[in-house]
Amino acid sequence: MASIKDIAKICGVSVATVSKALNDKKDIGEETKKHIKEVAKEQGYFPQYYARAIRMNKSFNIGVLFIDEAASGLTHDYFANILNSFKVTAESKGYDITFINSNKKHKKSKTYLEHCRYRGLDGVMIACIDFYNPEVRELVESDIPVVTIDFEFPQCLSVISDNAVGMRKLVEYILSMGHKKIAYITGDSTSVVTDIRIKGLKDTMEEHGIEMPESWILPSEYRNLKKAAEYTRELLKREDKPTCIIYSDDYSAVGGIAAIESMGLKIPEDISVAGYDDIFIASQLQPRLTTVRQDTERIGMKAAEQLIKLIEGHKTKLSPPSIVASKLVPGASVRKLEDQ
Known part of the structure; x- marks a missing residue:
C-alpha cells in the first residue's frame, strides 16, 4: 500500500500538501486537491487510522x-x-x-x-x-x-x-371514540417502560373519572405472540368484556388479532384494538392498526x-x-x- 510520501512524490508536491488535500483543507486549490485524491485512490492509499488512534489515545x-x-x-x-x-x-x-x-x-x-x-x-x-x-x-x-x-x-x-405522553395520547384517543372499558396486555414486568406506560394509562383514565380495574391489566411480554393471543381469549371470554384492548407493541397485537379472528369476531365491529411502536406491519394490517409512532x-x-x-x-x-x-x-x- 502506498504511503503519503509516495503520493507526494508522484504528484510532485510536499507531504504537507498531500495531507491537506486528503483532509479537505481549504488553503490549496481544488484542482490540486482533486488530482492528489485521484492519485491516492489509484495507488490504494488509505488514511492511517491506527496511527491516528494511537496518537489521540482513542480506538474510534x-x-x-x-x-x-x-x-x-x-x-x-x-x-x-x-x-x-x-x-x-x-x-x-x-x-x-x-x-x-x-x-x-x-x-x-x-x-x-x-x-x-x-x-x-x-x-x-x-x-x-x-x-x-x-x-x-x-x-x-x-x-x-x-x-x-x-x-x-x-x-x-x-x-x-416519551412513553408517558405517548400512552396518554393513545388512551385519550380511545376515550374520545367512546370507549370506557379498556384492557391493557403489557410488556415485561421488569421493564421501566412498562411501568411508565401503565402509570400513563391509569392516570389518564382517572383524570377522566373512569375506574381502571387491575384485572384488566394483564402482565405479558413484549413481542410474545402466544401470550398476547392467550390473554386476548381470556379477556373476551369474561362476562364483563372490554370494548378495546391495547397491546404493549404492534407485534404482540398481531397475536391478539389472530386470536380475535379465530373466535369468529371482527375488528373493530366486535372489539377494538390498538398497539404501540408503529412498526411496518402496523400499516399493512387490515384494518390499519391504531398505534403510537416512536421516532x-x-x-x-x-x-x-x-x-x-x-x-x-x-x-x-x-x-x-x-x-x-x-x-x-x-x-x-x-x-x-x-x-x-
Missing part, C-alpha cells in the same frame, strides 16, 4: 450492549431501527461499532466492563437489557462514557422515548451524537435525559362507540 470504536430476552435479536423492529440510526450516525463521525459479548453460558466469559476494556472501546450504548444487572451497573459506574436507551442512570447520558431514527441519532460529544470532551458535565416525542397514529382498528 463504540460498543453496543443489546440483549433481547425474547431472542428476536436484530429482528426486533423498534430496537433494530434505533441501532441502525445509531450506527449510521456514529460511522458518519468516523467511529466503528462493536457488539459486546453477552454470552454468559461459559464460566470464563468476560464481564461487560472487561469486554469493553479488552476491546479498548471509547464508549458504549446500552439498550434493551436488564438495567438492574450488577454487570450493567458496574459498566455504567466505570470511567467509560455510556449512553442508555429508555432508562435513566444519574451518572450517564440517556435518550428516552427511532431520532433516538438513535441523538444517542450517537451525545455519546460522541462526551467521548471527545465537548461536554464537561452530563446533561438531563433527552426526551424524544412520540406521535399518535390513528388507524381504523378503534371503532367509534355511542354513549356506553
